[in-house]
Amino acid sequence: MPYSIPLLKRKSCPLRSLLALTFLLLFCPLLSFSQATDSTIMVAAGPHYLKSPFHRFWFGSHYRKVWAQPVQAPIFRLGQFKGGVTPIQQGGSFQTRNLRLVDAQKREYVLRSIDKDPSVALPKFFQKTFVAKMMRDQTSVIHPYGAFIVPTLADAAGVYHTNPQLVYLTQDKALGEYEGEFANMLMLLEERPDGNWENLESFGKPKDVVSSRKAFEKFIADPSHQVDSKRYLTSRLFDMWLSDWSRREDQWRWGVAKKGGTTVYSPIPRDRDHAFFKFDDGVLTFIMSLFKPNYQTFDRSISAKNVRGLIKSSKEMDAYLLAYLSEEDFQMAAIELQQNLNDAVIEKALQQWPQSIRDLSAKEFTKLLKARREDLPRAATAFYRLLxxxxxxxxxxxxxxxxxxxxxxxxxxxxxxxxxxxxxxxxxxxxxxxxxxxxxxxxxxxxxxxxxxxxxxxxxxxxxxxxxxxxxxxxxxxxxxxxxxxxxxxxxxxxxxxxxxxxxxxxxxxxxxxxxxxxxxxxxxxxxx
Structure with a gap:
């Protein structure tokens, strides 16, 4: 089984080649080598995030070891998924590369790159400077496999969710015009909440799923269209438990259902890139966090100050959708979450990771999730009072x-x-x-x-x-x-x-x-x- 060694694509130099080879032999478990079979591949999400102790002191350790740890991922082929899917559109935010797929039933899915590159948002002049390198380096604040434990936790919490899978997108003629952009990438595959998902339990089996813009326009235009505000509250407290601070309106979709004469919209959170964020463990990143209160780190507590940062990007939406709920409603939702997110649920969720990732992260996550669970009532009170x-x-x-x-x-x-x-x-x-x-x-x-x-x-x-x-x-x-x-x-x-x-x-x-x-x-x- 061959190894791919892209690091040796330089001009020939005997001494340099010898040093490089020695380094590769010593540290090959940490590098982005791919070991493939017909159906799986062993690959690391981001070995380039491994840095020296000096660098980590200033810019944080974050999840660098996790990014560099090889995992086994199934090879994804478009023709074999859901009876065959077709790529229809490239998209994504300023840092994530996305490819939308559609199956024969017109249901959509999305492939999203595990690795990110926020530097593409910079002006072109800065994209080849140290500024771009530092921005990209800070992708290591994100746990590359955090999204994969969320479904088990969300099921227990009563929160709707997508069902992400880890896949490796290889060379595939079915990609068509997108093959050059997306082949040979470690990716997250999940449902795209839009249209008819009446057979999907984790979305609430809705016959229609709409964007936040469409939902809010309906709420304002027609009083017979109402939000499921208590489900939204539970979802927001769940976000805080995960330390997921990026919950603006585009991070939500809404399942539509008729209940009597009322059309009810139920929240479907999506995009868990910023859950379990770890930012303030370096000298410079800690200083930066003082000026970026929304950059909330996944640590032991959810204080009132943490809540203020966690809702910074979504406060107007939260205030609008939760305006008529009482403090008692907030407390009841927090207590119910505490009861549902028990130790067995946390352990089951962490089992979704490959063993090598559990070895690096499970102990820490178990400790932090349990500690943050105890703070949910306090967080609910702070949330209510801020709104x-x-x-x-x-x-x-x-x-x-x-x-x-x-x-x-x-x-x-x-x-x-x-x-x-x-x-x-x-x-x-x-x-x-x-x-x-x-x-x-x-x-x-x-x-x-x-x-x-x-x-x-x-x-x-x-x-x-x-x-x-x-x-x-x-x-x-x-x-x-x-x-x-x-x-x-x-x-x-x-x-x-x-x-x-x-x-x-x-x-x-x-x-x-x-x-x-x-x-x-x-x-x-x-x-x-």
Whole structure:
């Protein structure tokens, strides 16, 4: 079985060749040699990440040994997978190379490179400099096989997931025009959450899967379309347990299902590249982490500070989708996760790794996953409080009614009704907000004529703003309404709104930017589009 030795492609020099050969013989288990059979290959994901002690001191040890450890991977052939698949599109983010495949049933899969190269995002001038080398070197912060233990953990947690497989893409004429770009690569193969996956349990058997953009547009346009917010909460706490900080809207897809008269969207997380991130174990990377709070390291704890960094890329989405859940909901989700992610589940998940990878990582992961599990309730509390300091409540493009009922103890009950396609109004959401947790609440009516209804009797301790949005909106005051404390601020965009000024009501003329408070504008404003 031949070894491939690309390191000797230099001009002939006897002394250099002798030294190189000696090095290869001594350290061949750590290098990117491939030992192949007809069906498998022994290969390392990234031996180039092995560095000297001096380099590791400054730039971190990360997962360098794991990247350099050879593993056995099955050889992937397009004609043998799912009865034959066809490549249809090359894609990926700025650092990962992707190839989309489709089978005869029109289901899509994706091949994603295990190794990354973030330096391609640099201007061309910098791509051949030390800056590019340092950027690529930091790919070692990612565990190359972390994604493969997630499905077992996600099943136990009640979180939907893809089912990644480790494969080696060899020379294959079926790749067609993509053969030159993708042949001879170690890759992750998984389902692409899009379209009909009604036979896949790990997606919830949905007949349709859509992008975040399509899902959010539906939530805003039609009140009969709703998110499964409790499942999303469980998924987000699970992300924190994995220290997966890169969870922006494109990292999610949404399974669509009809439940009575409501269309429910269930979250399907994808792309676990940044789970188990290990960044701050070098002098320079530790200093850098102080300025990049989202670069959260997979360590023993999930503190409030960690949570702040873990939600940095997704805070607006989290706040929107979890706006009406209570702190009790957050705690119950955390406790349920603790119970479901028991020691046996962790051990079973780690068995998904090849023995050589378990030898390097299993002991550390067992210790850290158990320790982080104990912190889940604390993380849930921090998560809830961060999202509820400044609250944004959005209506829909149908007629909405928001009732603010002031309580004697200073709390505020918010109820949101909406009219579904000219039918009777329906109570969509309600929540009791406490001034101990919430500093301000902004309410957005968005499309059509909307009503803000004030009721109750008590002090107002929360700053409240009302943006009616398009068409003629109205302020209605119930007979029992009587408050003290902070005034309500109503922003009047001058399209015939019926806003009555009062002792505790300020009406301010306001000129919104184009489409700022219709559905599309609201999504753009809060970076959800």
């Amino acid at each position: 509820n300091q400044k609250v944004h409540l959005a209506g829909t493009n149908e007629k909405d009614w928001f009732e603010l009922k002031f309580q004697p103890d200073g709390k505020l009950l918010v109820k949101h009704w909406a009219e579904e396609k000219d039918e009777e109004r329906k109570l969509l959401n309600q929540k009791m907000f406490s001034p101990a947790e919430t500093n301000s609440i902004a309410v957005y009516g968005l499309g059509k004529s909307d009503d803000l209804v004030l009721s109750g009797n008590g002090p107002n301790k929360i700053e409240i703003q009302w943006y009616g949005g398009e068409d003629t909106d109205a302020l209605k005051v119930e007979k029992d309404w009587k408050i003290t404390g902070k005034k309500l601020k109503l922003l009047d965009e001058g399209d015939g709104n019926d806003y009555t000024k009062g002792k505790y009501i300020n009406v301010n003329e306001y000129q919104p930017r184009a489409k700022e408070f219709d559905a599309e504008g609201w999504l753009l404003r809060y970076r959800l589009h």
